[in-house]
Amino acid sequence: MNNAALIERSLHAVWHPCTQMKAHQSLPLVPIKSGKGIWLHDFEGRRYLDAISSWWVNLFGHCNASINAALRSQLDQLEHVMLAGFTHEPAVQLSERLAALTQGILGHCFFASDGASAVEIALKMSCHYWRNQGQAGKNRFVSLSGSYHGETVGALAVTDVPLFRAAYEPLVRAGATVPSPDWRNAAAGESARDFALRCAAVLESHLAEHHRHIAALIVEPLVQCASGMAMYDAEYLRQAKMLCQRYGVHLIADEIAVGCGRTGSFFACEQASMLPDFLCLSKGISGGYLPLSVVMTHDDIYAAFYSDEVARGFLHSHSYTGNPLACRAALATLDLFESGDVLEANRGKTKRLNELSTELKAHPQVRHFRNTGMIWAFDVDTPDPQFSRRFYQKALEHELLLRPLGNTVYFMPPYILEDADMQFLVTRTLEALTSLASATMAS
Numbered sequence: 252m253n254n255a256a257l258i259e260r261s262l263h264a265v266w267h268p269c270t271q272m273k274a275h276q277s278l279p280l281v282p283i284k285s286g287k288g289i290w291l292h293d294f295e296g297r298r299y300l301d302a303i304s305s306w307w308v309n310l311f312g313h314c315n316a317s318i319n320a321a322l323r324s325q326l327d328q329l330e331h332v333m334l335a336g337f338t339h340e341p342a343v344q345l346s347e348r349l350a351a352l353t354q355g356i357l358g359h360c361f362f363a364s365d366g367a368s369a370v371e372i373a374l375k376m377s378c379h380y381w382r383n384q385g386q387a388g389k390n391r392f393v394s395l396s397g398s399y400h401g402e403t404v405g406a407l408a409v410t411d412v413p414l415f416r417a418a419y420e421p422l423v424r425a426g427a428t429v430p431s432p433d434w435r436n437a438a439a440g441e442s443a444r445d446f447a448l449r450c451a452a453v454l455e456s457h458l459a460e461h462h463r464h465i466a467a468l469i470v471e472p473l474v475q476c477a478s479g480m481a482m483y484d485a486e487y488l489r490q491a492k493m494l495c496q497r498y499g500v501h502l503i504a505d506e507i508a509v510g511c512g513r514t515g516s517f518f519a520c521e522q523a524s525m526l527p528d529f530l531c532l533s534k535g536i537s538g539g540y541l542p543l544s545v546v547m548t549h550d551d552i553y554a555a556f557y558s559d560e561v562a563r564g565f566l567h568s569h570s571y572t573g574n575p576l577a578c579r580a581a582l583a584t585l586d587l588f589e590s591g592d593v594l595e596a597n598r599g600k601t602k603r604l605n606e607l608s609t610e611l612k613a614h615p616q617v618r619h620f621r622n623t624g625m626i627w628a629f630d631v632d633t634p635d636p637q638f639s640r641r642f643y644q645k646a647l648e649h650e651l652l653l654r655p656l657g658n659t660v661y662f663m664p665p666y667i668l669e670d671a672d673m674q675f676l677v678t679r680t681l682e683a684l685t686s687l688a689s690a691t692m693a694s
Contacts, residue, residue, distance in 0.1 A: 286313025309539030341578035367401025480628035488523035515624030
């Protein structure tokens with residue numbers, strides 16, 4: 252097999268996600284044969300530093316020996332059993348270990364397969380909770396402007412990105428939005444914290460007027476990822492929690508992308524010293540190995556469904572809920588966090604990559620260079636409407652997998668990144684940016 256042959260077969264047989272397939276007439280697919288550590292390799296010997304953790308999932312590198320070993324062991328014990336009426340050790344252990352990370356406060360775990368499914372579960376649980384409490388009129392949702400929470404019909408109700416939602420508008424029961432505390436929108440001289448407080452005041456006004464009909468507010472804590480890595484101060488989360496409690500509204504924390512250590516603490520909400528009513532995890536929870544998501548919630552929510560009446564139960568399911576292999580991969584991922592003091596090590600890596608980025612920050616096209624934990628982003632000042640596609644191609648030429656969000660370039664690398672890898676990432680990004688700028692000027 253070579254690159255060209257696999258590309259041709261893929262274009263005929265595979266309908267690729269989040270893709271206008273016609274674009275691949277001029278933008279070739281990238282065939283990958285293998286991965287090891289931070290590197291991906293194609294069929295002809297080229298390599299690419301996976302600077303985005305393959306859609307933000309691969310926390311500890313490709314073909315991680317510890318996760319591989321855990322999965323091999325699980326394969327010899329149990330590959331799958333339905334979780335309705337049955338249970339198994341990996342699901343129980345994972346639920347207990349995740350609950351322990353919240354000091355037992357979020358002590359109930361409901362499993363699914365992906366982030367959008369987890370969001371739908373949290374939305375449905377919230378709405379059903381209020382129904383079981385005799386308040387069926389509390390069935391609306393609030394999200395932040397520019398929010399992204401998935402592309403299933405339910406998740407689109409709280410996704411404020413027209414590109415993803417417009418075509419399906421007739422199917423979607425859209426919720427309301429309140430201003431994002433994205434600090435790039437702050438007034439001149441206004442701190443990120445003060446801007447967060449200003450946005451929280453708008454949220455309070457909305458909840459005061461509409462709380463009788465609102466089931467929940469959903470947020471991505473600290474970073475709104477898919478809408479351009481919009482970063483904001485933790486004070487907004489503290490205010491949101493307080494306001495939701497005051498007005499009887501659930502708080503859903505979508506930590507699908509920002510959880511599992513990505514923002515500097517295992518749960519992003521920890522940085523606001525609070526826990527939500529529902530916490531959604533996916534992506535990195537299985538180390539990038541197998542589809543898995545989980546919704547964590549507390550006793551009060553769970554108790555509202557505990558009844559002799561079947562209809563009061565939460566009747567959501569799918570065939571692979573809590574799959575033993577996926578749960579075992581997640582347990583191995585948690586083991587890596589514990590054995591390597593990963594969060595402390597990441598703080599050192601964050602500091603080092605920021606130091607290495609001095610020249611990148613100073614590039615004349617770079618705006619709003621920003622960092623939260625193991626997420627870096629900057630906006631590129633360019634008139635080129637095709638910047639995202641062209642920079643992606645240019646980065647591949649420089650042995651980097653980078654996938655800009657519009658004019659926003661971001662890094663979300665695996666946590667195993669070493670000093671030389673960081674230097675390579677920053678240097679090659681700068682080269683790609685400079686090279687693209689020169690090519691654009693020449694044309």
